[in-house]
Amino acid sequence: MKTTILSLFLLCAPLALASEVKENWSIGNTAIEFVQVPPRGFLLNTSCYHAKEKCQAFRETLKREPLVMANDGGKNPGSAVCKKRGGSVVIAMSAIDETQGFCVFADKSMASLDAF
């Protein structure tokens, strides 16, 4: 029985790991690994993703708000929500110079702005 369970675990573990889609974004000179959170696909830093409710960013992403535009110029609504919840925005870059805003919370956990 134990052998069967162990075999199943060994069989499934790589699949579970493989299902995690990861992305690397750089903030300044620091590369940070993020995980796409299904089904919506927003990003959480990997340690937060695994810490679940213990992580502030994870908890904040459970509260989603309707789209509210602020003034002129199509500001990213996620930016306003981030600040409203006590976070601060930092812009990260991909290897091909794409930009992505992340909300950084007090415990240093991070979620992409589209999480809100």
Next chain:
Amino acid sequence: MLTLLSIIAATLISNSALAGMCGGSRNSVNIPPLQVQDQDGLGTCYANQASLLIQNALGRRQPVSYQQLGMAYAGHRAQVLNLPNSSLVRVRDNGDRSFVTEGGDGCQAFAAAREQGFCDSRSFQALERSGSEDPDRVQAYYLMLVANFFDSQRRSLRGVSEEGWANLENNIANFLVEQRQSCELSTMDYMAISFGARTSEMISAASFIEQACTIGYPLCGKPVSPTEADAIRNALASFRSRNYDVDRTPIPNARNVRLNAEAVRQLTGRSVAMTSNNWGRAFSDLLTQQVEASLVQTLPAARARELAQSLLPRADITYAATQARDSRIPRVECTDPWAAYATLTRRGLNLSQATSSTATCVDPGVLSQQSLGEIEQFAARVTASLREQQSGGLRERLRSLISILAPRCAEQLDTNRGLLNQLTCKEIRLNPSLGEVRGPHVQADDSLVARGVSAPARRQGADAQIERALCAGRAVGVDVCTAFMNYPAPVDTEFCSRQLPGIAGHGYHAMTIVSSEVLPNGKKRYLVQNSWGSSCDFPLTRNGSGLMSCEYNGIRTTGRFWVDSDLMLNNTISLNILQGR
């Protein structure tokens, strides 16, 4: 009749779509991928759009700086509208600040780039590159700093002309020295240093006054003589022995007296207007700010005069001391970056800040050395740039701003400007009620808002323009009301101006169409690239399902979403297409 025409037009659209795209049998058309951008809390969507259109039209791999486009737009628009002295900052009715770079028009941003050049975003380290924390705050900080600095210098130097400009650099240097000292030293040390007498080793009173009168404060007059310098040293020593300190306790009482007097004076005959509580509150707040600001200005001035009179009975030295007072940084501003900024520009002070302040900068770390260093470097660049742009309008000032914020960007402007010479921007309006002044390099197309064009025909015409552009490999800028992005039904009509239930909180936004596809059911959809990072699904209706999709052939797109063509065009204000080359 109108209905019949609409049906015919709709049929034509479907038939046209089914007939294949780009004159062939294709059912989709795509342009090469464009950079995904995240504008954060900056109101630069139109500049993001222009950035993508330029990147696409020139076939560039390097992203184009939307920050720089936004600032170029501001200067360009001021020129088109003949507003040479426009401020970089405006204050909304609700008191919020906004900047000339917030909100705009994609074609005009292009036109600005064609006239002023553009930059690669890699050359714009400070604002839109990796690691910028709270870019909107950073932008706000810098723009406010620059705007008010320009304004204050222009005001203060209005009557001084060449002499004042020539001494500006030293003026700033003195100013910054005081800033730093204010956060590093105790009140007494700071005060002493401000007036030149902390220790003889550091700075002598004579040299300070001499500096103030000959270099830092050009209005003061001639240098002091050696005899006068000795007298100044003695007077300062005497002053220091009196244990002079900043005491703000008179401010609250003085404020109340002044407030009452001002209220009586200003409200005489206006009691009717006060029936509105909101107005009354707004007035009261405004009045309070005015009085507080004047008090903050007045009381230190009195002390400055006291100090000056204790030194020498010389009118010009009184003036120097007054100016020195102006350079002094109140302590509360060390507790908040915005307040620090307010102090740097000597604006926005109010009594709540003043009265809550302590006499010392208790925590030098709050306004960090790094920040001060950045400000110093920044101001040094402002100084250098100002010297070259003494008589320029907003456009020139913005050009200066580019050179200050992004020197490498400034180097690219002229080179890149030449690349756009063969392009024009075609602006196709879909909403007749929203006009925009069109300057050079913008070709206006109002045919779709001509009298008699029905909504279906308008959509058909717009779709034809979009398809033509995409088939030619050109992305299409689309200016919309965002209501359709989470409203459960097609919004149509008056866009953001209509107050439909559940539609509040929407505004105008610029995005870019990068692909088009005809589905098996004959419906057409567009792939729209936004500038909100990777986001492509939005908080939809509280109970609704997706109006848009991130998926394409089973793959999640990044920063782009699919939307029904009719739904989008119903909510579209205008299209922007680059032509030529």
